[in-house]
Amino acid sequence: xxxxxxxxxxxxxxxxxxxxxxxxxxxxxxxxxxxxxxxxxxxxxxxxxxxxxxxxxxxxxxxxxxxxxxxxxxxxxxxxxxxxxxxxxxxxxxxxxxxxxxxxxxxxxxxxxxxxxxxxxxxxxxxxxxxxxxxxxxxxxxxxxxxxxxxxxxxxxxxxxxxxxxxxxxxxxx
Amino acid sequence: xxxxxxxxxxxxxxxxxxxxxxxxxxxxxxxxxxxxxxxxxxxxxxxxxxxxxxxxxxxxxxxxxxxxxxx
Numbered sequence: 001x002x003x004x005x006x007x008x009x010x011x012x013x014x015x016x017x018x019x020x021x022x023x024x025x026x027x028x029x030x031x032x033x034x035x036x037x038x039x040x041x042x043x044x045x046x047x048x049x050x051x052x053x054x055x056x057x058x059x060x061x062x063x064x065x066x067x068x069x070x071x072x073x074x075x076x077x078x079x080x081x082x083x084x085x086x087x088x089x090x091x092x093x094x095x096x097x098x099x100x101x102x103x104x105x106x107x108x109x110x111x112x113x114x115x116x117x118x119x120x121x122x123x124x125x126x127x128x129x130x131x132x133x134x135x136x137x138x139x140x141x142x143x144x145x146x147x148x149x150x151x152x153x154x155x156x157x158x159x160x161x162x163x164x165x166x167x168x169x170x171x172x173x174x
Numbered sequence: 175x176x177x178x179x180x181x182x183x184x185x186x187x188x189x190x191x192x193x194x195x196x197x198x199x200x201x202x203x204x205x206x207x208x209x210x211x212x213x214x215x216x217x218x219x220x221x222x223x224x225x226x227x228x229x230x231x232x233x234x235x236x237x238x239x240x241x242x243x244x245x
Contacts, residue, residue: 009181011188018179019193019201025184048208155204157176168183 004172011166017042017159022149023168028110030170035104039089039164041152048153049091050100050123050131053083055149056115062140072128084153086133087121089160094125099164110144
């Protein structure tokens with residue numbers, strides 16, 4: 001178990017929402033990083049409002065993943081070669097004022113190897129169709145991670161809505 | 175005006191910055207690519223449904239009967 005768990009930075013989205021959240025100048029002094037997210041988008045589930053995208057060092061390339069997911073009625077798995085965080089945000093047609101709960105764990109973020117990372121995400125919805133996902137990810141790049149950016153997957157004018165939050169923690173000697 | 179939030183982890187400062195024209199164009203391209211991909215997925219789903227329906231008709235069985243055959 002980690003013997004330190006240090007808050008590096010956090011942010012709460014203000015009125016009007018934001019098209020992206022970026023953590024820049026991430027210090028290289030920790031072993032692992034943990035992102036704790038509570039996000040909601042202004043896009044419906046049909047428009048993939050439950051899927052944010054993640055970038056490392058401004059790059060959305062060289063990502064791949066395998067996901068195990070469950071909904072109110074089915075379970076399935078799939079592979080992807082995009083930088084998605086499955087069920088990383090609540091869509092706009094889920095219960096008002098609810099937010100997804102997501103943790104992204106990024107071990108050895110300064111190493112010179114490719115970066116594997118994991119996601120554990122659940123959406124919140126006062127209905128049968130709430131969703132959960134476990135996702136194993138790989139970013140096939142050897143550069144140390146110095147910035148992390150989150151955006152709604154759909155792009156365009158989509159935003160993370162007010163009161164969405166993102167917390168970045170550093171783990172030492174994990 | 176669309177904005178982005180930047181948290182500088184070295185100072186702890188958060189700034190809200192308006193997107194540049196280049197960033198707006200990039201996001202619009204993302205949205206266009208997304209719409210194209212979504213339309214292709216929908217078209218594939220519709221084509222699969224039509225093909226499935228035609229096959230069931232050819233075989234002279236219902237969807238429920240097909241499910242029983244495969245169970």
